[in-house]
Amino acid sequence: MKKLTLSFLILLVLSGCWDQQNFKDLQMIDMIGFDKAEKEEQMKLSLAISSLYEAHQGGGKPAMEVTTAQGSSLADAIENTDFKTPGQLTFNQTRLYIMSKSFASDKPIEKMKVLGQVSTCPLTSNVVMYDGKVSELLARKKLKGKTMANYLTILLESTEVTNYMPKETLLRFIFEKNDPYVDVALPLIQSRGDNIQLNGSALFREGSYSGVDLSPTLTKIAQLMKGVARPGIHLIVEMDGSPYDVLIKKASRKIVVNSKDNKVSEIMLPLKIQAQLLYSQTSKKALTQTKLNNLEKMLTEEINKQALQAIQTLQKANCDYLGFAREIHAYYHKEWSHMNWRKEYPRLPIRPEVKLQILNSGVML
Template structure:
């Protein structure tokens, strides 16, 4: 027993420490990165906290180069510490940069073992530098601010739950295209604002984006309802403007793909129970009044879905994943030609059944 104890004690002195340990005091921990330009002439912005006591204070380093790695090397020369992206939460990519090849811009992060694969990828209107100039308007650390902002949109069924890993898979997917959050700068204070979903065709941003409402239906049809869905419309009823607000309780969809010669039609049948959250006229205890309101909502939803698909088809962006069903259940259609050529000419019909299951406490 004594020999074993002595042997273990001697070995403790021979053990090496954590060979890859990194001390925070020696690092500039990057939480948000902005990218603009193209490979060959590119610029990156790196945001990291400058105060341990106040998380809202941060520094933005700017780096230029021919590659993303060069921009990081250039920015690193401007700080007394080594930059580290182990706590990266968000990548902001300029929309013009993403139109050429988004994967080429993100490759450096996929190849780094330190890069968190759950970091959000966002498309910005204009330079991402503007989106890093919100020091006086946010009470959070900037990385936390953007992560929470995008997560809130995901919970509201406006953006799909997407990160670096999911984005890479979808950029190489043949049956579904990538959709990413699209942000603009709005208001006097220059705050970031969600503007809809950026539509991709393969690895390239198409230059088109859905509205916030259209994005909701793209998520409902292509993925599933997240935590909640809120919608509101204005109804011209009897020459009066009436506000109609409701939450979608469930969104049950059935997809049917039909072929008649060279013509292919996709038909969605949707059952949508809702709870009414705003409707000043009341009288919803009367069946006739409820039926009229359900018919109005049905018409609005069907039109929004039709506009969503029209935008997606014109952009050759299959964010709802119709191609996945074609490839799995109709392989003969998949083999007949290029899927995107077929997709652009698809006839898509949507039939919605609205059911008001709750109308609030006042009747």
């Protein structure tokens, strides 16, 4: 009897939670946007809060509300936003961090790193850039029947299958500021009329936006040269006014550093690509092996030109996205000790060496 009474009392004590929160009172932040405010030294924070209306068992209609506030810091802006929002803000469902170019050009990591101290803030969610005012983008709330948060998340997820766009999480974005050997690139989102699309990548230098972007095609080439892209990338190569659809099946790269008198004289980037040609026209005759070899050679030359253009764009931005500094520092320490990397990198001779192999035979043109 005593044991039964004691068990009953323990159940009474453990049946409640002193810090419980009602789900209906939480404001789920789905996306966080960052803009530079009109006032100097101020930032503008936009929080996209997702919810369901006409909710029923098994579903409901998704909705999104946007709250904005300004502050001298991110913590200040969050506090000002909290004053305007009924219920308690929670960050544990945040799927995307999106910043404008103006915000990104002025030490964005210094302003965003406080998010790493918020215990409920997901550090593995993506960071992207928008070419415009983020507050205006989120104010649209919906696009093509989806909330803006859902639309952008799906748009980015489609690129993760092949990694043809750079992927940066909040954690890596914050910590790479302290890594002197790596620069980052962020997926660039742009509005085109009523539509929104990915438009290449924005290049960063030492934690701030460089003001230089890579086009979508050159971003794909850069991903191949960085060695992070998986099979499945389509390269549309224009030659003699005709487009060729090249489907990448396998790609591998190396970094070769040549030196003279303990100084880096040249960097070569061999890139081997195995690919298939895809065509919609099937009524014409198949290519002979000789013609296929000639086409392989011409495509190799054209992709090599694009690779060189991507490298030159990265050097113009002084953005070492391909990781040359880390390679030299790790394996050519004497040469590295004589270098002023930021000063010398934009002028270094860097030469890609693309070798394309067409795998399929019987190509129809």
